[in-house]
Amino acid sequence: MNQTYAALHALPSDLINKLCRSKVTRLSLKQMYTLGRHVLESKNQSALVIPAVFLHQELPIRLSHALKMLNSNTLPVNLADMPNFQHIARSYLEDISMVTQMPKPSTPELEEEFTALLRKLEQRHKIKVLAISSGFRELMNSAMQQPDYNSLFYDNGKGWTINPEADKAIQTFFNRFYTINLGTRLLIGEHLALHDRGLNLVHRLNPLSISKRAIQDAQKLCAAHYRQAAPSVLIHTPNPDISTTYVEEFLHRNIYELLKNAMRATCETYLNNGSPVTIGLSPASSMNKATASKSKLPPIKLILVDGGEDVTIKISDEGGGMALSEMDKIWSYVHSGNSSRLRQPSTMVQKHEKVIEEAPKTTTIITPFQPSAPNTSTLHKSDVSETNMVLRAVVHPADSMTVMGGLASEAKDYLDLPLSGSGHGLPLARLIARYFGGDLSLISMEGYGTDSYLSLYRNDDHLENFPEVDEEMAAEVDVFVNDLLDETSRGSQQESSV
Template identity: 30%
Template sequence: MAAKKLLASFPKVLLDEVEKWGGRKQTGVSLRYMTKFGSQPTSRNLVFSAQFLHKELPIRIARRTLELQSLPFGLSQKPAVLKVRDWYLESFHDIRSFPEVKDSSDELGFTNMIKMIKVRHNNVVPMMALGVQQLKNDINPKARKHDEIHQFLDRFYMSRIGIRMLIGQHVALHDHNPQPDCVGCIHTKMSPMDVARNASEDARAICLREYGSAPDVNIYGDQCFTFPYVPTHLHQMVFELVKNSLRAVQERFMDSDDIAPPVRIIVADGLEDVTIKISDEGGGIPRSGLPKIFTYLYSTARNPLDENLDLASADSVTMAGYGCGLPISRLYARYFGGDLQIISMEGYGTDAYLHLSRLGDSEEPLP
């Protein structure tokens, strides 16, 4: 009933258009191209960028909207998922209603509109996690279609990373006082050591808030080493991995007389990859649990998302429990040609290897 009611609030002509645009081919962009193009944010280039987004964003948004309507186990009917689909339909309508971008004045109007779209979608991850949580209560944990949900969420979140990167990059090119060596969201001389330090401090602050204390984090690597990357992406990945390690160590040593061992971060500069290893002595993960850690229906922590949660406020950062931190971190790594691997020794601890591609010319992996 809820699905029909929601769809009834959108005209059929819009839904037909979503169908049409969802069948069109997406166009991937590389980090190198974004950097090269964005290094000259002339009015002409900004208009060109807006014209590209005016055509590309509706395709990506339409594809996800169509998928949101046909999920297994009735996931499409969950109130939180309906809310997300509502946002996607509204955003598709906003972009398609915007006239063709012909000059700088049009481009500014378009930029303000997509900025609003980015804000509208801020809570998509916790909202989808809430929908999955609503679903978990209804289905058999051994159901085979878990794979189907996992694959959908991988596509959905990867697409979201791409949409937010394209919008964020375009909007950031309007910054009149850009930070030195920054091209939009891309830092051409990013220090992975600095980002790892900031992300670790943020993760420790959350651990302190939840447990009253937090293990130390020691970082090793060349402080002078830099490479082109998106600092917000790296911060998100390191923050998530360090947060997991801190929680594991804290919970293992909470009632112990021994001092909690530090979490160690090593930054290695290779020819192809920059690799960041995050090691802890938090007791590790049983081998039987390792295949589950990258699925969205699994978390070792209590779930912070309450069924009665005010959906508008579903964005608070907690220590753990959404069940999507690790799989989404792996998608961030893969978005620019990297990867994330987890190796664990049960009874000792866990090593996370975050591989970031240095080449910068891999295309977005478009779902």
């Protein structure tokens, strides 16, 4: 009997239905910070029982919301027919079963057992997010094989390009799915940090010190990539002692992402065969000259301001900017990273092999507390018919994580990824910024440079931006679970007869 089948039959018949229709309990930064401080200051392991009991109740609801998204019909291609996504959906069912079958962690001993399960769930989540990357490649590859017969692409006269409505549907789906996973992982990560490391992820922090560390990390990566000094970063702030309640890794990851983009744009604009060139832009400002490095490139400027409602970080570069028509694409999961290379001559669509070669490269999915890795798509090849766009997975009696487990060895921290082409950096950075009421926006001047604005909402009572999933999606999960019960039952019967 495989693990998915066992997990399904261990659950009460109506539990998934109830979980899918339950509302999540949204938390604020203030609540997370206050509870974390209480646990740390008590210096008593029994204090962890309170957050453990909450997680025991809350995690199955959040996991079921992710399951609902995977079985939704909001995408132009049915994800339920994609083998990778089927394995991921089964994995969520197994996770729900493991949490709900464990006794409520109402004692320190049971809390220890529950925390051990959280460590396992954290690792399983890492594999699932990597598999999502592979599944997205699978989705795009299958559609690219016969663009004449699907709604994803159209020929605009210059080649095949993504249909704007399909791109919008993909954007909506992944925004919601990644936001659900972002919040779920934050809760798991917070509890593990309190239990294993004696610290809370949400705390009072100084954005200036985080910015300085992000600058050093981005400059190190940029210098290694271009083999010369990275652009200097000039910092200006009227108040160096700004503090706010936030998640340190959220802030560092976003500033680091924006600085990487600014440094890359600057270097690509000014460097020719490894040597600085001049294209007539204005000279560097005299502001903060003491912080400039040996680089001859125009400096990047970081301005940190403490407003009444927001803490805002502005990062400005002279990296050539972007055309207005290209601005929407920077938030697209289809166009971001290496996946921007979608267009190809229509004549190339005639041969299967050439379509595979020209399909978008694998996109790397990166979320806070969740490293990812490039080029994982080759680990899962879909069985695609050249005359039929519908993909069907063969249900094998095996644990879903065994099927996806090879991906775990490919995991890398976001700091270890290359300077460019590693995936959905900006779309995910905006989701992170918006999760507790902030935002991320860009303004670009083609021919000059780009300004990025990262805002942190100072009101730490603002609740998580956790998306609701409608009743129609919950009904689709019921169909999925019932079908899966039938399929896994048949698979187990076949295995027994062999």
